[in-house]
Amino acid sequence: MSRVLVASRNAKKLKELRRILDEAGVAGVEIVGLDDVPPYDEAPETGATFEENALAKARDGAAATGLPCVADDSGIEVDALNGMPGVLSARWAGRHGDDAANNALLLGQLGDVPDERRGARFVSTCALVVPGGAELVVRGEWPGVIARKPVGEGGFGYDPLFVPEGGEVSAAQLTPAEKDAASHRGRALRQLLPALAEFAG
Structure with missing residues (x-):
């Protein structure tokens, strides 16, 4: 069993990657978190882009543990x-990870913006760094619009405000499987599957 570190303490992110690996039939990889x-x-x-932040986190994790490391930066x-908020998404309202405050601030900033100009996209950049070896950076995007009020209990972050393109419900109203199939992180992680499968091989 090959161990791969995911540089996160977010249980939902770890679960998401494990589900995507399972669905893709990638066996022999044990996902461990921080x-x-x-x-x-x-x-x-402190990076100016999602790519810079993801790569820095993955390099730190690989160097410190000697394990292949996957890190994502998303927003x-x-x-x-x-x-915007872009790389500042998690701390948009000032405190890191205060989802309710971040959502309230974003809604306030878009108060006067008409429906046809409320386009947005979730972005996830995932980096995979192998100690002393390869570095791979991939990007997934999930287009949609910002709703007028939060709806739904699932997900995290801006999910209750985000209505995916062509959809009727918010990302927070999707089942975990529906979200994995469409989400920015799912799109990015699936691009890493061939490389992860090689470790397992």
């Missing part, structure tokens, strides 16, 4: 805000 390895100094996310880009 809570499963000895602590190490994690560099702050939402809103057309009417010139692509």
